[in-house]
Amino acid sequence: MIKRTLYFGNPAYLHKNNLQLKVHEPKTNNELGSIPIEDIGVVLLDNPQITLTHALMSALLERNTAIISCDSKHLPTGLMLPLEGNTLQSERFRYQVEASEPLKKNLWQQTVKAKVENQAALFQRFAIDNKRLKALVPQIQSGDPDNIEGRAASVYWKILFEEDDFTRNRFGEAPNAHLNYCYAILRSIVARALVGSGLLPTLGIFHRNKYNAYCLADDIMEPYRPFCDELVYGMWKKGEIKDIEITREHKAKLLSIASMDVLFDKQKSPLMVGLSRTTNSLFECYKGERRKIIYPEFMA
Structure with a gap:
C-alpha cells in the first residue's frame, strides 16, 4: 500500500x-x-x-x-528518521560496511547509467532529440572515472531549457527553487526507504562528503531525479511557474512525486512503493545475492 x-x-x-x-x-x-x-x-x-x-x-x-x-x-x-527501520539492521549494516571498492564502483556505474537513460527517456517524452545523451551511455565505466555523469548533466540542462535563459544552479533563477524543493522531498523519501531496508543512509557508494549525513540517499536518488525534472519542466512550459516563489499549488504538485507512476521490470508502481524495491535490491547486491540494482523507468 x-x-x-x-x-x-x-x-x-x-x-x-x-x-x-x-x-x-x-x-x-x-x-x-x-x-x-x-x-x-x-x-x-x-x-x-x-x-x-x-x-x-x-x-x-x-x-x-x-x-x-x-x-x-x-x-x-x-x-x-527512525534509528531502527529493519529487524535485521545490524546484520545489514555489516554487509554494507564490508562492501568492496570494486562492488561499489560497479554499483555507481549502474546508477549513472540508469540516470542518463532516464534523462534520455525524459527527452523522448517531450519530443526532444536525445541522441547526444544516448551516445554517452556506452561510455560509462566502472566507477565512472571519466565523469560521464557530469558531462551528461551539462548536455541535459543545456538542451532541456534550450529555448530559455536558464542555468542549473541551486541558488539560481526559476525554476531552480522548484527543482530544489522536489529533490529535497525525493531525498527524504529515498532516505526513508534505505532505513526501511536496514541500510545506513550515511555510507555512500560514491558520495563521501564527511559533512553529509545522507551520502547513500544522494547516490540512490540520482536515477530518480528525472522524475522531478518532468514535474517541474511540465509546470514551467505550461506557464505555471512565474518566478522563484513556490506557491501552495506548486507544492501540492511537487509532493505528488511520491505517488508518481513509474516502471520497475515493466510493471507499473507508485514511486514511493518502488523505492523499496530499489533499496532492497541494493542490500541484496551488498550481500552477494544479486548483481544489479532495480531502478525505475519512465512509463511508455
Missing part, C-alpha cells in the same frame, strides 16, 4: 489518539482532521506555529515515517 504524504502549511496542533494523527486548530481547539498513523509515509511541517507531541512523533517514527521540517523560506531543512 502506498503511504500518504501529508503537508501542513498553517498553524496546527498535531497529536496522537487511538493510533490516529489528529489535527486541531490551535486557537479554537476544533478538530480539523484525523488520519491513521499506519497510512502515513512522509509528514512535511511548513509553519513555525505547528506543535507536534512527542507521543505522535514516536508513533510516526516507529512506523518508518519521514518527518521533514521547513525553514523560514519554506524549503525543507531538516529530516527525522
